[in-house]
Amino acid sequence: MVGIAIGTSSGIRVSAPCFSAPKFRGNLPSRNWVAGTRMDFRRKSTPLSCRRAKEESTDACISETSTDDDTANLIKVRELENGNLPDDAAAKQGIRIRRRPPTGPPTHMVGPFQFRLENEGNTPRNILEKIIWDKDVEVSQIKERKPLNVVKKALADAPPVRDFVGALKASYQRTGMPALIAEVKKASPSRGVLREDFDPVEIANAYEKNGAACLSVLTDEKHFQGSFENLEAICRAGVECPLLCKEFIIDAWQIYYARSKGADAILLIAAVLPDLDIKYFTKICRMLGLAALVEVHDEREMDRVLSIDGIQLIGINNRDLETFEVDISNTKRLLEGERGEIIHQKDIMVVGESGLFTPKDISYVQDAGVKAVLVGESLIKQDDPGRGIAGLFGRDISLRV
């Protein structure tokens, strides 16, 4: 039993017991909150098409002509396949990040009453979990204003998708050094504001001119001071480098939205997403022509991702997103032995991410087996971020070898 405090919007508070731990999505408690668990409600409401889809496999469900109902059904199928609530399935795969507070948001309104949950469950355990919980609220709110069918219509006006992986491969061939994904990043939770004088289009142009193969654009506002306006502005300014939308994707809607704003690639974080989400989201990417950079941080995540078919691009993040510790030997460790061999056999391109500051760092991760690097801080903090690229690589990579 969980204790809750009830007050009115005018501030009067009384205490009342709560009969079960509430679980709901969105801003208002749903029927299932009153009835019991969310899963009970969903099982009863699973439509026949969804059950049939499950029998025929989830894959059959996604096509160019998928409707929003199909997509909603698919998400339910995915939950059924997981056998339980998504967080339970995630925990079985070693995922510690919970998708949303297990006891619901700290405060919510029921008619004129304001409820505040008084237990510890609704406190995020680390920064990544905090980002994900904030993202869950943000996405559910923006989806109300811009439903999927509206976003899908906007896809027709989006600029054509560019070949992100192709650009990385071409750069690697041309320079003999890891291809650079240069990050347009104003601030981060671990380092605070990295650059006061921040003009995203100017920085993007400078990166491109100085040899970046692709760009990564932070779009999260709350924790990185990024935005989709930045992504769109860089895209519309005629920058030719393919663009990675650096976002915390937890919902298929975000992938369509990223594409509508000009993204050529998206990031999927294995520390947050269960295997079925990764499979489902990469399928949507293929449908939209987007590349998916699937990010791992440890052996377990790497093994999970290697067991998924069709992954072309894996990012090894040297930063532990729960503790902020950065250690570039992480890249080497994850590419040693059998894992390195599987990556080679599957022709997967590996991107070394975070904490790269010197030519020695670049050589180190290249020797470990990466063919691309994702770099933010060490470039963005330079007076001239474009010129910083030659400093980082030890030579001008905009020139042919």
Ligand SMILES: O=C(O)c1ccccc1NCC(=O)[C@H](O)[C@H](O)COP(=O)(O)O
């Ligand atoms: O950078 C952070 O503090 C951070 C915190 C929580 C989640 C993600 C975070 N960063 C995303 C990245 O991994 C980096 O932006 C990217 O790899 C570039 O890293 P760096 O070159 O060290 O800026």
